[in-house]
Amino acid sequence: MSADLEQRLADLDEHGLRRRMRLVSGPQGSRVVLDGKPVLLLCSNNYLGLAEHQKVREAASEAALRYGAGAGASRLVSGTMSVHRKLEAALAEFKGTESTVLFGSGYLANLGVVSALATAGGRDTVVFSDALNHASIIDGCRLANAQTVVYDHCDTEHLALLMEQYSGRPQIIVTDSVFSMDGDIAPLAEIAELKARHGARLIVDEAHGTGCCGPGGRGAVADAGLPEGAVDVLVGTLGKALGSYGAFAACSATMADFLTNTSRPLIFSTAPPPPAVAAALAALELVQTEPGHTTRLQANAETLRAALAREGFEIVGSSTQIIPLIVGDAALAMRICELAIEGGVFAQAIRPPTVPDGTSRLRLAVMASHTKAELREAATVLGKAALQAGFRPASGLPVAATQGAGASSPRALRAVRAA
Numbered sequence: 001m002s003a004d005l006e007q008r009l010a011d012l013d014e015h016g017l018r019r020r021m022r023l024v025s026g027p028q029g030s031r032v033v034l035d036g037k038p039v040l041l042l043c044s045n046n047y048l049g050l051a052e053h054q055k056v057r058e059a060a061s062e063a064a065l066r067y068g069a070g071a072g073a074s075r076l077v078s079g080t081m082s083v084h085r086k087l088e089a090a091l092a093e094f095k096g097t098e099s100t101v102l103f104g105s106g107y108l109a110n111l112g113v114v115s116a117l118a119t120a121g122g123r124d125t126v127v128f129s130d131a132l133n134h135a136s137i138i139d140g141c142r143l144a145n146a147q148t149v150v151y152d153h154c155d156t157e158h159l160a161l162l163m164e165q166y167s168g169r170p171q172i173i174v175t176d177s178v179f180s181m182d183g184d185i186a187p188l189a190e191i192a193e194l195k196a197r198h199g200a201r202l203i204v205d206e207a208h209g210t211g212c213c214g215p216g217g218r219g220a221v222a223d224a225g226l227p228e229g230a231v232d233v234l235v236g237t238l239g240k241a242l243g244s245y246g247a248f249a250a251c252s253a254t255m256a257d258f259l260t261n262t263s264r265p266l267i268f269s270t271a272p273p274p275p276a277v278a279a280a281l282a283a284l285e286l287v288q289t290e291p292g293h294t295t296r297l298q299a300n301a302e303t304l305r306a307a308l309a310r311e312g313f314e315i316v317g318s319s320t321q322i323i324p325l326i327v328g329d330a331a332l333a334m335r336i337c338e339l340a341i342e343g344g345v346f347a348q349a350i351r352p353p354t355v356p357d358g359t360s361r362l363r364l365a366v367m368a369s370h371t372k373a374e375l376r377e378a379a380t381v382l383g384k385a386a387l388q389a390g391f392r393p394a395s396g397l398p399v400a401a402t403q404g405a406g407a408s409s410p411r412a413l414r415a416v417r418a419a
């Protein structure tokens with residue numbers, strides 16, 4: 001009955017691409033028990049350690065007692081509660097926009113924002129998407145059935161050329177700010193300039209920027225100092241630095257109204273649960289009142305990068321808390337991951353289709369709650385694991401492949417492609 005599925009799983013196995021869920025016991029701290037074994041956690045997006053912060057937990061439990069476990073309906077029926085409104089107001093103030101709209105998750109937010117805007121422009125709309133954008137952006141283009149043109153990673157010359165080629169049609173540019181698998185930052189000033197020149201719309205996904213970089217942790221867009229109105233919709237998630245679950249779109253009041261009326265993942269899905277919303281609100285307050293969380297995260301990222309360099313790893317491109325160790329081969333990445341776990345460090349191997357073919361990697365994610373000693377020790381463990389697996393860090397791959405940049409995006413991807 002399910003022989004075809006078993007065959008498909010066996011194929012994945014053979015290519016080193018079979019996935020399974022590992023089990024973490026207890027909260028998402030800097031040290032966890034993984035499948036029964038204590039390890040240092042080096043691949044969680046709980047960057048600021050706020051998921052297990054006492055104040056955030058208390059906010060969630062108080063909200064559960066006050067508002068209940070669930071919102072009971074979608075935002076447009078009876079699911080909009082005072083706690084949703086409070087968080088939307090706080091996020092708008094944090095991001096410096098007129099409005100924000102909460103979504104169920106970052107995945108749903110991208111799906112909803114990209115598809116709603118692509119549909120609004122009509123059939124002629126062209127979406128320009130960075131080659132390394134998150135899967136949820138790609139799926140948003142699919143949902144809209146929009147023509148999608150992929151430009152080389154962070155390559156604004158390529159983007160300019162393509163926008164020229166498609167001039168006269170409604171255009172949307174969409175990009176991650178901090179790239180989820182490479183930890184580099186999009187050239188937002190140049191992108192905003194192109195957007196203005198062509199009268200396009202710009203959507204920026206700050207899933208990994210919010211709380212982690214920029215003035216007061218306000219993100220990479222705030223850091224870029226873009227002119228007013230440069231970004232039409234800024235998407236952020238509550239599930240990463242803010243330690244909870246859910247997401248938001250920060251934008252003008254008109255845009256918020258438009259999304260509320262047209263974004264299908266918002267309209268046809270239950271509103272985020274009050275405990276998650278209250279937790280994010282408490283986390284946002286901590287980001288603003290205790291800037292030490294963000295500055296510690298940045299200092300920790302520096303420490304890990306330096307320690308990895310001493311081990312001979314080539315770190316190119318990453319300037320954030322996300323640090324990729326690019327290995328290339330999927331099975332080899334898995335082997336290094338398993339050996340590192342034996343050594344007490346958990347850094348998940350990331351393989352295609354999450355990253356382009358031939359760029360399998362260990363994606364390291366630093367947390368503010370790591371100590372410097374833990375990070376130095378982790379670098380040593382990873383260096384040993386790499387050697388033991390037969391991977392020579394410094395010479396494993398040409399530098400180009402570790403740039404994550406244009407260099408690692410397969411040529412095939414740069415071809416104009418209709419989604």
Ligand SMILES: *Cc1c(COP(=O)(O)O)cnc(C)c1O
Nearest residue numbers: 105106107134176180207237239
């Ligand atoms: C994680 C991530 C998302 C999805 O956010 P969730 O809240 O986890 O659904 C969207 N965009 C990027 C760039 C991400 O890394």
